[in-house]
Amino acid sequence: MFGSLVGLLVVGAAFVPGYVYLTVRRRMVPMARTSRPLESAQVVVASLGANALALLTYGTLRLWPWLQGHSPSLAELIRDPKSYATTDDARLMWVCAWAVLVVAAAVTLAWALAHRLWLPDKTVQKFTPVIKDASAWYRAFDAEAPKNSRVLVVCHMADGHIFGGHLAWYNTDTEETDDRDLVLAPPFLVMSPESTDNSASEDGPMADEGRMILSARNILRIDVIYLKQHSGD
Incomplete structure (x- = not known):
């Protein structure tokens, strides 16, 4: 035994x-x-x-x-x-x-x-093989992102809301299914369908801390912005 x-x-x-x-x-x-x-x-x-x-x-x-x-x-x-x-x-x-x-x-x-x-x-x-089977998320968030830059993501949702923030994590599955998530970090941009204000939301603690999880199932369009980081950042 x-x-x-x-x-x-x-x-x-x-x-x-x-x-x-x-x-x-x-x-x-x-x-x-x-x-x-x-x-x-x-x-x-x-x-x-x-x-x-x-x-x-x-x-x-x-x-x-x-x-x-x-x-x-x-x-x-x-x-x-x-x-x-x-x-x-x-x-x-x-x-x-x-x-x-x-x-x-x-x-x-x-x-x-x-x-x-x-x-x-x-x-x-030099020796890393080229990844041919990759999702559009990987191409935009990682492969094509300039070196030493942060990725800012703005997501246009199916219900008209717009959510934005710094990319914290995303699902790297090569299959582009609706069952994928991405995670945003502050500062957040939160806009309702009726809103015309393009400034970041200051409502509640979400503006300063925490994470925002979005499902690909509810996202219609993703705008990707590359922010160059300085050595002191």
């Missing part, structure tokens, strides 16, 4: 880096919806890569004599994990603590791999 529980925990922890990698990539770039098997394969491959790098780093660090005496041996764990880890309570806690550190390192590596932090910007731009 104990062995089965430990095995499940190890398997679950091994796939955490892949889940982190896939989640971060989805937040950064548009990704077409894939089947469950293909998505699972992506998680497995990313997990294997991150875990391999983490274990390689751990094995390299154990060449330091001091660390050899203060960390578990991978060879012993593979050869006889139960007897090695359960020799005494202190040994078991020591192994668990190092296992948590290795998993945390693998998760950090997966996050760095998703952000392409190990490559210079020019190299990333």
Whole structure:
């Protein structure tokens, strides 16, 4: 029973880096919806890569004599994990603590791999494939936005209202369905169909704080304005 529980925990922890990698990539770039098997394969491959790098780093660090005496041996764990880890309570806690550190390192590596932090910007731009399957939102909000600029969005709604604000987040699904949302940040522009005032609304706390969530289902037109940011902003 104990062995089965430990095995499940190890398997679950091994796939955490892949889940982190896939989640971060989805937040950064548009990704077409894939089947469950293909998505699972992506998680497995990313997990294997991150875990391999983490274990390689751990094995390299154990060449330091001091660390050899203060960390578990991978060879012993593979050869006889139960007897090695359960020799005494202190040994078991020591192994668990190092296992948590290795998993945390693998998760950090997966996050760095998703952000392409190990490559210079020019190299990333050169080798990053051109995204052909992308939504108009991604093109206007991200791909075509000038560098070091903020995106101001003005949405004309089906009921005649006009809502505007700085773009805080948007759904990056490549399928341009009505079940998509975008999130605006203050300062907000709020105009009713009868309003003729083009100034930002000062009604309530919405003018100074919070977020505004709009559904694509209710938006007729989106005006996108790029505001250049200065170094002091």
